[in-house]
Every structure is written in structure tokens, then in C-alpha cells.
Amino acid sequence: MEEKRGWYFTMATLFIRLDGIFLELGREEQKRLPAFNRTLALLRQVLKSSDPQHRALAWCYLGMLLERKHTFSTTPMGVHDCGYSGTDPLDCFGKAIEIAKDQPPILNRLAKIFHFLGKQDMAIGTCNMSLDILRDPELNWQAYCTRAKVHITAYLHDLERVKMGLGGMPDRNHLACAKADLEEVVKVCPGLKTYLDIGQVYYYMGVDAMQELLAVDEAALNQALVFLAKAGELELGATLPELQLLRGKCLRIKGEEANAAACFKRVVELDDAGCSHPEGFGCLLEALLAQWSQAQLSDGELGREVDAWLRRAQGKYPAARLRQELQRVWRGHTGEVLGLARALVSQGRPALVRLLFETMEGDGEGARAPRGRRAFSV
Numbered sequence: 417m418e419e420k421r422g423w424y425f426t427m428a429t430l431f432i433r434l435d436g437i438f439l440e441l442g443r444e445e446q447k448r449l450p451a452f453n454r455t456l457a458l459l460r461q462v463l464k465s466s467d468p469q470h471r472a473l474a475w476c477y478l479g480m481l482l483e484r485k486h487t488f489s490t491t492p493m494g495v496h497d498c499g500y501s502g503t504d505p506l507d508c509f510g511k512a513i514e515i516a517k518d519q520p521p522i523l524n525r526l527a528k529i530f531h532f533l534g535k536q537d538m539a540i541g542t543c544n545m546s547l548d549i550l551r552d553p554e555l556n557w558q559a560y561c562t563r564a565k566v567h568i569t570a571y572l573h574d575l576e577r578v579k580m581g582l583g584g585m586p587d588r589n590h591l592a593c594a595k596a597d598l599e600e601v602v603k604v605c606p607g608l609k610t611y612l613d614i615g616q617v618y619y620y621m622g623v624d625a626m627q628e629l630l631a632v633d634e635a636a637l638n639q640a641l642v643f644l645a646k647a648g649e650l651e652l653g654a655t656l657p658e659l660q661l662l663r664g665k666c667l668r669i670k671g672e673e674a675n676a677a678a679c680f681k682r683v684v685e686l687d688d689a690g691c692s693h694p695e696g697f698g699c700l701l702e703a704l705l706a707q708w709s710q711a712q713l714s715d716g717e718l719g720r721e722v723d724a725w726l727r728r729a730q731g732k733y734p735a736a737r738l739r740q741e742l743q744r745v746w747r748g749h750t751g752e753v754l755g756l757a758r759a760l761v762s763q764g765r766p767a768l769v770r771l772l773f774e775t776m777e778g779d780g781e782g783a784r785a786p787r788g789r790r791a792f793s794v
Contacts, residue, residue, distance in 0.1 A: 421465040425474065428458040432477055435484070445488050453494030456481060460498045469522050472515040476529055479508030483533075509535075513542060520546040524558040531566055539566045554604040564597035564613060575625060591621050602643075611647035612659060615640045619662055623669055631669050641666050657686040661696050668703060674712065677703035684725060687732050694733040698741040700725060705745075705752040715759035722756065723765065 431451050438448045459481070462474040482505040485491055495501060509530070516522035523546040530539035543563040550556040567590040574586035598614040622636030623629070631637055644663050647653045664679030680703055683696025701722070708718045729738055746753050760769045 424458045431455040456494040472512045475512035479505040520550045553600040557605045560597040564594040567594040615643040657683045694741040697729040
């Protein structure tokens with residue numbers, strides 16, 4: 417029977433992921449209902465398991481599903497059939513933590529789920545419980561990594577809000593806490609994800625929060641580049657556009673525009689067709705304009721570069737996102753863009769100027785879509 421419950425748990429996990437995909441795609445609720453109700457029935461059986469990990473995760477997944485019941489026009493019948501009509505999702509999460517309270521591996525799994533669900537306070541608290549039991553970073557590095565990721569996410573969330581004028585400056589203590597946790601991990605369990613995360617933390621410690629254009633801590637930027645270089649030495653490191661984007665940003669702030677442009681070109685090359693994050697291309701344009709304004713590129717060189725990389729970007733990114741990124745560059749570098757247009761016209765490239773301005777032209781939701789931030793994850 418226990419083996420059967422293990423299969424029930426696996427099936428329930430798959431159904432939850434499938435429901436998440438349907439929810440994200442905006443599928444009709446009638447297509448979601450059968451799998452949703454079946455998942456509740458499966459979890460009801462898993463709760464009888466003697467395996468504490470299965471029981472704890474089943475309670476956590478049950479809480480997730482009960483939170484999702486509000487995405488239906490009426491409460492799914494499976495909620496009533498399984499006896500969960502008056503069950504509060506928070507009670508489910510509390511029972512999961514209670515079962516796992518003295519088992520760090522299970523607490524770490526729960527913390528990652530809470531982080532995924534956006535319940536950052538619960539994620540931090542669960543990580544702290546895990547570390548109170550097992551402080552050794554070599555044996556419990558997952559708790560340190562998850563707690564650091566929560567702090568990074570909180571900082572980036574606050575940073576986006578302040579850029580939209582919705583809040584005060586982000587709390588840089590989040591960066592200090594993330595740095596302390598990741599430094600514990602990198603000593604005993606270095607890896608690609610850890611190098612990327614700590615490189616990202618040092619980057620944000622080294623730049624001004626609002627525009628990310630001024631160095632406020634040169635040593636932090638240098639340290640970021642050191643960790644990113646270590647990440648690049650690993651097998652998958654050279655294939656990650658996120659790594660090249662971060663390297664390019666560090667180099668741009670240090671005034672190394674040519675090196676930064678090389679990194680941003682690599683980002684465009686590595687991005688998959690259909691990628692919705694054209695930030696690397698926007699940064700490349702800014703780096704090329706900076707080189708041109710500093711007389712490091714001639715009018716002809718700039719025209720050829722913009723021509724080649726704009727056409728490549730058109731084949732990589734959705735038109736609306738590309739338009740949005742070009743508008744961002746236009747607003748921040750109006751003088752340089754007008755100078756670029758004059759240079760292209762004088763070179764006999766009016767078609768390219770027309771293409772550039774047509775791509776920038778705002779029409780509809782593409783111009784209003786949020787820019788978004790590339791996720792640094794492996």
C-alpha cells in the first residue's frame with residue numbers, strides 16, 4: 417500500500433504542474449476541473465502515508481490547490497467530496513511545517529515551494545528552522561542557497577517598484593544577507609548557480625540602485641567579475657546568456673565599452689528564437705552608441721554594427737518586446753539616436769533609418785508592456 421501511495425504522490429505532483437501550465441495559458445476552467453479534482457483525491461490518499469516527506473509535501477500541495485480554487489467561477493466539487501470545504505490553505509502549510517520541523521531536508525523542500533509561491537516570509541522562516549537544526553553549510557547548503565535567493569528576489573522586487581515610482585529605495589540589507597549566506601556555500605560547495613547568484617549580489621552592491629550606470633563600490637564590481645569568470649569556466653557557463661549579460665553590465669559600468677559590447681553580442685547569439693528578454697540587445701545598442709560618442713567607432717562602423725545586430729534581433733525576439741526595448745534606448749539616449757540616424761542617412765542607409773524608427777514606433781499594448789527582468793537561474 418505504501419508503494420501505491422508513492423505512485424499517488426508522483427501522479428499528484430505531475431497533475432499540479434499540469435494545472436499550473438493550464439492556469440498560465442488561460443485555459444477554460446472546464447478543461448482544468450477533472451485533473452484538479454483528481455489531484456485532490458490523490459493527495460487525500462497520500463496524507464495517510466507513513467513517509468513524513470510525502471505527508472508534509474502533500475499538505476503543502478493541498479494548500480496550493482485550495483488557494484487555486486478561487487481561480488474557478490465556483491468551488492470545484494472535489495473540494496467538497498474530499499472534505500476540504502472549510503480547510504484554510506495556511507492551516508495546510510502549517511501542518512506541513514509541523515511534520516517536517518525536525519528534518520532539514522524536508523524543510524528545505526518546503527522552503528523552495530514557499531519561495532516559488534511568493535510566500536517569502538514563510539520561506540525565510542522555514543530556512544531558519546532548518547539551519548537551527550543543522551548549521552553546517554557543507555551538509556545543509558540548500559537552506560543557505562534558498563534563503564539567499566529569497567533575499568535577492570526581495571531586493572529585485574523592491575527595485576522594480578521604486579523604478580516605477582511605487583515605493584522607497586530597496587533595502588540593501590537584503591544584499592548583505594544574501595552575500596553572507598552565499599559566501600558560506602561557495603567555500604564548501606561551489607557550483608554554477610552559486611557563482612551566478614553571488615556574482616549578481618556583488619553586481620547590485622557595486623552599482624547605483626536607480627539607473628545601474630554609476631559605480632558605488634568598485635571592489636564589489638571586481639568581485640562580481642571574478643565569480644562570473646569562475647562560472648564561465650564550468651561546462652554550462654559559456655552557454656548562459658544571463659552570465660554574459662551580467663558580465664557586460666559590470667564592464668560597461670567600469671567604462672570598458674568595447675568589452676561590454678562583446679558580451680552583449682554574445683547574449684544575442686545565445687538567446688533562443690522567441691526569447692522575450694531583449695535586454696541584451698538594448699544594452700548592446702547603448703554600448704555601441706557610447707563607443708561612437710567617444711569616437712571609438714566611426715559613423716560607418718556604427719552603421720554596419722547597428723544594421724547587422726538589429727536584423728539579427730528581429731529574428732530572435734517578439735516584435736512587441738523588441739519595440740519596447742528600442743523605445744527604452746530612445747528615451748535614454750535621444751541625442752545619440754538622432755546622431756545615429758543622421759549618420760545612417762549620410763551613408764545612404766535611409767531604409768535602415770526607416771526600419772529603426774518603424775520598430776521604435778509605439779502602437780498598442782507592446783509599448784505599454786512591462787519590461788520584465790531576466791531571471792538568473794540555472
